[in-house]
Amino acid sequence: MKVKQTAWSHCYQMALRKHLKQGPQSSLRPALELGRQAAALGLETLDVAKIHAEALAKLEPSSRSAQTLKRAEVFFTEAIAPIEDTHRAALKANRHVKQLTATLDRRTTGLAASKQYLKRRIAQRKGAEAALKKSGEHYGKLLEESYRLQDHLRHLTHRIISAQEHKRKKVSRELHDEIAQTLLGINIRLLALKNATKAHTENLKKEVAETQRLVKQSVKTINRTADEFGIHHES
Numbered sequence: 001m002k003v004k005q006t007a008w009s010h011c012y013q014m015a016l017r018k019h020l021k022q023g024p025q026s027s028l029r030p031a032l033e034l035g036r037q038a039a040a041l042g043l044e045t046l047d048v049a050k051i052h053a054e055a056l057a058k059l060e061p062s063s064r065s066a067q068t069l070k071r072a073e074v075f076f077t078e079a080i081a082p083i084e085d086t087h088r089a090a091l092k093a094n095r096h097v098k099q100l101t102a103t104l105d106r107r108t109t110g111l112a113a114s115k116q117y118l119k120r121r122i123a124q125r126k127g128a129e130a131a132l133k134k135s136g137e138h139y140g141k142l143l144e145e146s147y148r149l150q151d152h153l154r155h156l157t158h159r160i161i162s163a164q165e166h167k168r169k170k171v172s173r174e175l176h177d178e179i180a181q182t183l184l185g186i187n188i189r190l191l192a193l194k195n196a197t198k199a200h201t202e203n204l205k206k207e208v209a210e211t212q213r214l215v216k217q218s219v220k221t222i223n224r225t226a227d228e229f230g231i232h233h234e235s
Helices: 002-022 029-041 045-057 066-195 201-228
Strands: none
Touching: 002 029, 002 045, 002 066, 029 045, 029 066, 045 066
């Protein structure tokens, strides 16, 4: 690379002398081409300025007029144009890189925030799923317990009804027997009354009183049974 830069320096000095000798009408195309080569070699503006100063120092004193120096300055300006363009492009690229970096940083920050939000949402969803599962298990147990209680109540109701039916039958039998005995007693008393119609009046009164007692006893028995079953009756 050093050899190439040295060779380029020699070419620049020769091109500058030629340009100055040709007068004001000389083309600046050689300067532009040298500038492109310098940019390709990686030379900076300061490097070209040093080479330009060396070239001017080698000119004959008689060739250093103000006009000549002005034309040399124009040649130098044209030569460094590609380097400056490269710098501007580099600066523009640098700004673009900075913008991209800033955009990337913002996106990275946004992605990090989104990631954290997603983690929280996943944690919340898992918590909700766990709570829902636990709640489902809880309500499942409650429903199962409800079914069990319903079965128990149905069974208990059946037992109560069966017991009530059994009690009704038992009471009915007892009532039937008691009433039958009472009616039998009444019939016997009535038969006795029939046979005693010709007897003493005092005995007749006693039989009537006893018959009335048996009738009252029968009524009480019927009323007591009605009370046990909650049946309304006349006293």
